[in-house]
Amino acid sequence: MKTVLAVMLLATSALAQGSSVRPMSACGIKDLTFEAKVDATRNTPARPDSGKAMIYFIQDDGQWGDHQHYVLKVALDGAWVGAYKENSYFSVPVKPGEHHVCAEVQSGYPVGNLISLAHFKAESGETYYLRTRFLSGINGFNGPPYVELDPLDSDEAKYLISFYPLSISSAKK
Secondary structure (H helix, E strand, O other), rough: HHHHHHHHHHHHHHHHHHHOOOOHOOOOOOOEEEEEEEEEOOOOOOOOOOOEEEEEEOOOOOHHHHHHHOEEEEOOOEEEEEEEEOOOOEEEEOEEEEEEEEEEEEOOOOOOEEEEEEEEEEEOOOOOOOOEEEOOOOOOEEEEEEOEEOOOOOOHHHHHHHHHOOEEEEEOO
């Protein structure tokens, strides 16, 4: 019995050490907030630079999204890279390799932290699309508010980008 217990403890310890990325390490500094505006004149997708990949973040709350006044901020590998609201998008070039993403409703929402996490492996020259949705009391939604962060099909993403405005964000000082 002692041998089985010792093996289980060692295995648990080895598993804990094997995971080098803590899920919340994808998020940026907690107190950093963004101002987000939309630019409806710029909705042409960018291509990745040589040796890099491109990731598009699309905030899509459907027909109610343009009334959504909460800002969602997005972090990549522990650093905030931008923010958006009201059915918009932005893109970020990334180096090839594994990346960890955190989407969070910016402070000010009365329920507390609303975070969603994801990861993806980028390859040079490729384009990736992630969609966030913030569901909170819209369209008869009666559950607790939450943030979704999911991969998006490239055809659907290009369709949304074709009429969603570009989000331009800056960190508040």
